[in-house]
Amino acid sequence: MKETVRLYQKDVYQAECQSKVLDVFTENDQDFAYIVLDQTVFFPEGGGQPSDTGYIDDNFVDYVFEKDNVIYHQVSSLKDPKGLIGKTVTAKIDWDKRFLNMQRHCGEHILSAVFYELYGGVNRGFHMGLDYMTVDINFEKNENYKMMTDEMMVEAELEANKLVWANLPVFVRYFDSREEAEKMPMRKELALDEDIILVGIGDESYEAGCVACCGTHPRTTGEVGLIKLYKWEKYKRMARITFDAGLNALLYSQDEAKLIKTICNHFATDPLSVMSKINAHEQKFKDVKQELYELKKFFISERAEEIVKDLSQSVIVREYPMLKAEDLLSIGKLLPKDIDNLFVLISPTENTIILISSGKHDCGKIVKDNAHVWNGKGGGRADNARAMFSSRQDMDCFVDYLKKAFG
Template identity: 40%
Template structure:
């Protein structure tokens, strides 16, 4: 038996700890359900006070730290927890399997598309980004089984992972953990290009009053459809405007400013931010801001993945512009694809410089001179062929006329 004094101290401290915990849960209930889930990392008790150290994932405007709100599922279940929202740079994790759908009947019951030789896996939480918002999904492996598609069922908030059927499928068991690994180069490229799109769209809005009316991301590029304001001096983007825009975007990259994500439960909470365009949602809105709140480079609702700081974009290149349905479609790339594009262009430039025996700053002049010479040579050749044909034609005519 423990001495009575020791039992008294233990009871006293644990009772106070319990009261503190109930108090925080009550405050949580008052301020909303999204502040409800705690992760207690450590507790300390002293004769004067007991302290609970509680960790969440992001910072709430009131000063609390909280975990992002979750969309409820049918039958009272919770939606898939999206770990990439709070740790976008996590490359792999061990996660718990919640469900396996491997028959056509199961897919039909859940309203899902059945693909032969594949299975669908539901996890309690995921590091894989599902396709949406103009951004392709993440790919990778699950227990070394290729993940070939990731999508979210919007009415339930469940994220499904489509895996190719192979011998390792037997290693997947409900309520057991699986090792999930991202195809990191793909995720990083998506983060870089999507963040670059935000910078370009925000700068077009602030510099020229242009509005982003459409966004699409491919494997190594993105396109944005811009409608210029009637007040703008130009009706289309000039080369000078594109150069200014590309320089301004890369200047923001060099400043390595923070990219902040806010998880808002209501439309009013999201509307309090300096948004670039109107909101389409009424609840559970993710707002992404690049730069400070007073004068951000960009701020808008977005569910995609982004780099934590603009320096992670690396490089932004504007590849081309074209007319599209009365708007200007800008094709851009960033990060590793931008480096590869620049490397290819450098290789082509070096080859041309060697061929024309000149430096890069005189290359176009040399090409123009050579093109002029080639043009003169082509004209001379054309005139010679023309004269030769006339001469041959005349000979044939004379021969024909001399026949009896």
């Protein structure tokens, strides 16, 4: 099939064109069709960059890819696919998405150039997602740097944005062979032998800014607008940087500012003082938590002493609305181990029962053999077990059974 003319390579700002339909086909009875045009403004997925979306006449194009120099436009199934062949159609991209991808991809080039120039870091992986981008930086060109630091992130973000503010030209060069392309200074070795596209920042002698790329880029770095670094993490002996550029970076910064404002309003302070307020709040929380722990410890000890004061009943039932099952187990640990009573400790808020015994009454077996009769479940050991119920009524029935069976 005839090679598709790529108008986006001639003018990345062209958003619309008239094209002739060369072919339309589907595969394996799928719900979409592929349209092949003689020329297109649509950028196909490649180089880590998503494809353009848009319309061919009234047909929404949700995905575009290239195979054997032919570009395929994916649309929803057509009523008369073959009837479209030979007709002239209007191909129009979603310009806002195109420009955002131009900002973001160029932002990645700028950031990678900075990591290379400052720290000898080489970009060994790139991903452009919907909400963020990532680059995997390997510090292989400078032995003084082994891994990323927070300070390096701050410096790199500043230097990257300085390149944006400088409004440097972004150039694109096309080469038929590796020999021709390798005459250009590049920060990364070529992986292609022919049909090579080099994208560079600033002067052609700026090695850090030049690399092979098939994506779309603005004419100047100033159009990127903003580069914002979010975080870094170790990844396969490299540093994975999460960041964004252009409109996405601005929207993230706005959301971040709103969040900071909300937090400041909550603590009635300003951004520079908010961490001291948060630290003070956390310390107060820790102090209160410790006080609660001590009070609960005392309360649990009191309850255990209260239980052993009256052991006249074989089955001793106690209910504690303020305590959870784990607290009831703590009470059980304080009870004497040589008493033959069966202790039934109830947490009504959790519909849970804790059975405690010296072992004379096998608590785990009691729960396993009987709790299911009242829709309960649980288990445990001979000296303690847990039974959980879906309703208070079922739990009460189980307690009544225990009183009758072991009382």
